[in-house]
Amino acid sequence: MPRRSVIALDISDSSIKAAELKFADDRWKVQRFGEKAIVQGKGIRSAHMAEEIKGLFDELKLNPKGVLVSINGADATFKLLKLPPVRSSKVNLAQLIKYELMEMIPFSDVVYDYHVAKQGEAETLVPLIAIRRDRLNEYLDLMERAGVKPRTLIPSFLVLYHTLLANGTLDQSGGSTVAVRIGRTIADMAVVKEYLLSFARSFPIRVGTRPETFLNDLRNTLVSLLKSEDGDDKELVIISEDERLPLGLAVEEFQNALPYSNFRYQVIDEEFTIGLAFSLGHDPHLLPVNLLKPVKAERRERKLKELKRRLFLASPCITLVLLSTLAFLLHGRINSLEEKLSLKEEIQGIVDRRGKEISSLKGDLKNLRLQAEAIDWANDLSPAISYSLYKIASSTPDGIWLKEIHSPELPQSGKKVLPISSLFVVGYARSQSEVSDFKDRLKSSGCFSVIQQQDTEEKVLKEGRFLCFKLYLRIKGR
Structure with missing residues (x-):
C-alpha cells in the first residue's frame, strides 16, 4: 500500500x-x-x-x-x-x-x-x-x-x-x-x-x-x-x-x-x-x-570512498582489520565468479546441442579468463574498441563459433602507438552461407566501414568438418 x-x-x-x-x-x-x-x-x-x-x-x-x-x-x-x-x-x-x-x-x-x-x-x-x-x-x-x-x-x-x-x-x-x-x-x-x-x-x-x-x-x-x-x-x-x-x-x-x-x-x-x-x-x-x-547512488559511492580513505589513514590496526574484511569479501566474490563460470559452461553445452561434453569446455577456462581480462582492458583503454567487440558478439549467428579476435600489429609513430583501427576475426562455420550471414549482420550493425573475407580453409575437427574463416574489419571513423 x-x-x-x-x-x-x-x-x-x-x-x-x-x-x-x-x-x-x-x-x-x-x-x-x-x-x-x-x-x-x-x-x-x-x-x-x-x-x-x-x-x-x-x-x-x-x-x-x-x-x-x-x-x-x-x-x-x-x-x-x-x-x-x-x-x-x-x-x-x-x-x-x-x-x-x-x-x-x-x-x-x-x-x-x-x-x-x-x-x-x-x-x-x-x-x-x-x-x-x-x-x-x-x-x-x-x-x-x-x-x-x-x-x-x-x-x-x-x-x-x-x-x-x-x-x-x-x-x-x-x-x-x-x-x-x-x-x-x-x-x-x-x-x-x-x-x-x-x-x-x-x-x-x-x-x-x-x-x-x-x-x-x-x-x-x-x-x-x-x-x-x-x-x-x-x-x-x-x-x-x-x-x-x-x-x-x-x-x-x-x-x-x-x-x-x-x-x-x-x-x-x-x-x-x-x-x-x-x-x-x-x-x-x-x-x-x-x-x-x-545521483543518490553516486553520492553514496563518493561517501564510501571517502570513508575508506579515512579508515586507511586512521591507524595501522584499523587498516589491518579493513584489509581482512576486504579479503573476506573478495573471497566471496571469487566464489561467486567461479559459480558464474560454471553456469556459463552449462549454458554453452545446451546451446551447442551437438554432443559437446561439458568437460571439453574446462580446457578453455584459462583462455576465457584471459579474454575477459582483454575485454576489460579494451573497455578501459578505448570505448570504441569495446563497442566494436560488443557489435561482433551480438551479430554472431548460432552456427558460427568464434576462435579469436585480434588486431594487426600496431605501427608506432616515434614513441606513440597509433590507435587500433581494424580487427581480424577468426572462427568456424559449417558452410559458406553461415559466414555470409555473419558478414551481412556485421554490415547492418553500422560499426565497420570495411568487411572482407580473407583466408578460408576446410578443417576436420573432433565434431566434424568445418570451414575455418578469417575476416578483416575496419572500424568506422578510424
Missing part, C-alpha cells in the same frame, strides 16, 4: 503547481492545490522562481521534505530499448544499455535511469529516460534554494503516462493510445501500446507561435509515428489544463488537422499531479524510474 499522504510539485516554464495528495478508497485524491504563473524569460536558475516555490509551499502549508517533483519534459529524452534476450546479471544489462546510450544521445555526461519492462525469448524491452547532467544540476540547485527536498524527479511526459494509467484514460482493450497534453508553454506526448510506454516527447510552445505552425509541427510528428508503427488503429486523446486551449485553438481544429479518426478530448487540470503519486503504487504497468536514483 502506498503512503497515505504525499506532496507533489510540477515545474514548467510558465507556472509552478503544488498539491497535497491523499490515498483513500483505493485511489489518490487532490486535497490541496495551488498554482503560480511564472514570467517567461525567468528560468529555473533565477532567484525569482525559488522564491515563488517557497511562497506557494508556505501558502498551502505543505511539508517541503520528500516531495515528488515533475520537471519540463523537453529537458529529458525517452527511448524504448529493444535489446536481445538478457538472462545474465544486472551488470551485463547495464553494460548493454551504456552501449545503446552512446548511439542514442549526442553528449557524454548524462544521468539516466531505466526499467526492464518485459523479458521474452525474442527480446528484452527496457524504457530509458536520460537528462544532461548540467541541466539536472540546475533543477537540484533550484530545489536547494527553494528549501525543497525531493524524493523523486521525473519528466512531465512520464507524469502524463502515469496519469493516463491512474484515471483510466487508456484504451481498456489494451490497444494503442496516443495522448497529447497541451499546456500553456509545453506539449507532452505519450504513445502507449498494450499499456507499455513506447514513445514519449515534450516540446515547447514558444511565445508568438502561430496556431497553424503548432498544428503542423504536431501533425508531422504524429504522421511520422504512424509510419514507424505497424499500422494498428490508434486512439488520439487531446488533453488540456482547462477549457481554454492555447494559441486560441478550438477542439475542432485539432480533430480536423490530425491524422486520427478515433478522437477524444479531455480536461485534466490539478488531477495531473496524481501521475506523480501513482509511481508510489504497485500497478504492474507503471514505469518506476527516478532521475534522482543515479
